Amino acid sequence: MRVLVVEDEPVSRRMLSAAISRMGYDVVAAADGREAWDVLRAEQIGLVVTDWMMPEMDGLQLVEKIRGSELGRYVYVILLTSRSESRDAAEALEAGADDFIAKPWHRDELTARLTAGRRILDLQAALQEKNLLLERMTRVDGLTGIGNRRNFDEEFPRAFETARRFHRFLSVAMLDIDRFKAYNDRFGHEAGDIALRAVAAAIDETVRTADQSFRYGGEEFCCTFPETDEAGAGIVADRLRAAVERLGIVHPENCPWGVVTISVGVAALQPSTTVDPEDLLRAADQALYRAKAQGRNRTVALAPERLLAPR
Amino acid sequence: MTVSAEVCPIDLADGLARAGDDRAFYRELLDLFLDDARQRLVHLEAALSGGDLTQVASIAHSIKGAAANLAAERARALAWAIESRGRAGDGTGLAELAGELAAELERVADFTRSFEA
Numbered sequence: 335m336r337v338l339v340v341e342d343e344p345v346s347r348r349m350l351s352a353a354i355s356r357m358g359y360d361v362v363a364a365a366d367g368r369e370a371w372d373v374l375r376a377e378q379i380g381l382v383v384t385d386w387m388m389p390e391m392d393g394l395q396l397v398e399k400i401r402g403s404e405l406g407r408y409v410y411v412i413l414l415t416s417r418s419e420s421r422d423a424a425e426a427l428e429a430g431a432d433d434f435i436a437k438p439w440h441r442d443e444l445t446a447r448l449t450a451g452r453r454i455l456d457l458q459a460a461l462q463e464k465n466l467l468l469e470r471m472t473r474v475d476g477l478t479g480i481g482n483r484r485n486f487d488e489e490f491p492r493a494f495e496t497a498r499r500f501h502r503f504l505s506v507a508m509l510d511i512d513r514f515k516a517y518n519d520r521f522g523h524e525a526g527d528i529a530l531r532a533v534a535a536a537i538d539e540t541v542r543t544a545d546q547s548f549r550y551g552g553e554e555f556c557c558t559f560p561e562t563d564e565a566g567a568g569i570v571a572d573r574l575r576a577a578v579e580r581l582g583i584v585h586p587e588n589c590p591w592g593v594v595t596i597s598v599g600v601a602a603l604q605p606s607t608t609v610d611p612e613d614l615l616r617a618a619d620q621a622l623y624r625a626k627a628q629g630r631n632r633t634v635a636l637a638p639e640r641l642l643a644p645r
Numbered sequence: 646m647t648v649s650a651e652v653c654p655i656d657l658a659d660g661l662a663r664a665g666d667d668r669a670f671y672r673e674l675l676d677l678f679l680d681d682a683r684q685r686l687v688h689l690e691a692a693l694s695g696g697d698l699t700q701v702a703s704i705a706h707s708i709k710g711a712a713a714n715l716a717a718e719r720a721r722a723l724a725w726a727i728e729s730r731g732r733a734g735d736g737t738g739l740a741e742l743a744g745e746l747a748a749e750l751e752r753v754a755d756f757t758r759s760f761e762a
Contacts, residue, residue: 345678345711349663352670387706416710438713441665 335452336360336377340370340384340396341414350383350414350439357445367391371399379409381451383435383444386415386426394429401430408458410451414439475549477527478534486548486556493546493558494611497603505559505567505602506614508622509537509574512595512630514553516587529583529594540577542570555596556618564602568635571598575633588630595631597622602635652719654752660716668761671715675757678711682720682750689727690743693736701739702731708746720749 337359341347347363355361362377364370368390373379382400386393393413400409413426416437426434432454433447473485481489490506497504511517511533518526530553538547541557550556557574559567575598583594599622603614621636628634664671685704692700709724723746730739 343707343711344681345674345714348674348677349714352665356665387703389703416706437710 335380335455336362337448338370338373338377338379338382338384339363340365340367340382340388340393342366342385342388346385346437350444353441353444354383354448357448359448367393367396367399370396374400374405374409378407380407380455381410381412381448383412383414383448386413394426394431397426397430407462408455410455412447412451475534478531478549480534480538480555481546481548483548483551486550489546489548490558490615491611493560494603494614497560502561503563503566503602503604504614505562505564505600506618507557507559507567507571507574508550508599508615508618509555509557509571509596510598510622510626511553511578512597512626513585513588517585517594520587529585532581532583533578533594533596536577536581537574540574545570556615562602564600564635567600567602568633571600571635572633574598575631579631591631597625597630598633599623599625600633600635654717654719654749654756656716656718663714663716672757672760674715675753675760678715678717679750679754679757682708682711686743686747686750690740693739693743696736698731698734698736698739702728705731717749717753720746720753723749 337354339347339350339354339361341350341363342365344365347365351361351363359381362373362379364373366388367384370382370384371391374382382396384393384396391399393415397411397413400411411431411433413431413434414437415422415426415434423434432451435443435447473481473488475482493504496502511529514526514529517529521529530549534547534549534555537555537557541547542559544561545557545559547555547557557571559570562570575596578596579591579593581594584592585594586592588595599618599620601614601617601621603609617636621634624636625632625634661668661671664674685708689701689704689708692698692704705724705728709721709728712718712721712724723742727739727742727746730736730742
């Protein structure tokens with residue numbers, strides 16, 4: 335772990351740095367709060383040992399600056415003080431210091447306090463990692479492992495805004511497993527879940543790198559195709575349809591194919607039109623409805639003028 | 646200020662112990678100290694003639710800390726005296742104390758020169 339020593343007086347700075355370095359830490363030294371702040375922004379510092387009284391920016395101001403800013407990580411701060419009144423300790427802790435050491439410091443105490451700091455940082459890091467994992471889990475569909483509805487609801491408007499701002503095409507596809515209720519009725523929900531997983535995997539493996547696929551709900555999926563017009567999206571979408579059919583998951587009720595298939599509806603955002611994300615999604619839904627009406631296991635790309643038509 | 650000038654400027658056993666009984670490191674610290682403390686003393690005297698006693702106290706505080714770290718006991722005591730008077734806003738005798746501190750730093754310098762790392 336990297337430790338930043340902040341001390342304006344060079345003898346103390348050198349002694350502190352040497353002592354901490356001998357404990358096995360990677361030490362960076364700064365001569366005042368301002369220099370320390372530059373180091374903190376440039377390097378991955380876990381722990382700061384800072385003197386209180388310094389010119390320019392003192393230790394207390396440095397702590398306040400660290401706490402008042404977003405460094406993207408928790409920095410553990412130990413304030414060194416020759417002031418021993420409990421009022422000063424309270425002030426240090428209130429400003430945001432985690433601990434303080436009275437000067438002159440002693441090696442054993444310094445070692446122990448750094449160890450304590452490190453323990454807290456380790457816990458903090460483990461907690462942060464878990465939080466990230468949980469945060470990621472809220473965006474992933476538990477059954478299929480692809481993005482969930484919530485993920486789509488966040489990503490789609492973002493992709494839409496980007497496309498509109500830069501006058502790019504954006505296509506979206508709605509995909510629905512044909513006669514899935516009949517499949518579940520015949521083989522049970524467990525088999526249904528297996529089929530859902532296989533279909534999701536086939537879709538996710540077939541889309542291109544910049545495309546994204548999500549489970550929209552139930553047996554419905556959706557994909558976004560950035561920088562893709564309705565002709566291009568139609569081709570990619572039909573590749574998805576073919577990939578699902580090729581899985582060959584037996585589905586006797588799905589005449590005439592006898593295997594699991596999907597119907598796909600595609601709609602494209604035209605650059606410089608004034609539709610909103612819901613319009614685009616609604617158009618894809620209409621296209622999907624048509625694909626179903628026209629006999630299933632097919633892809634329908636909605637002509638762009640449909641999007642421009644008044645609601 | 647009645648600190649005897651006859652005693653050794655450094656408590657060597659204590660100072661070495663603070664440097665982890667590393668003679669070369671201790672010598673390095675002494676050099677750092679002299680270099681820094683002499684500069685600070687110049688600033689201290691400037692602050693003193695400008696009547697900025699808060700600044701005087703702050704500079705003396707730094708010298709005191711470094712001197713304590715090296716077990717330069719008399720330099721520490723002088724710096725402490727300057728700091729506390731400066732903090733109290735009492736300017737009497739400060740110029741004399743600063744002069745004594747300057748002389749004491751030179752004694753530490755003599756000691757450092759004769760110190761075999």
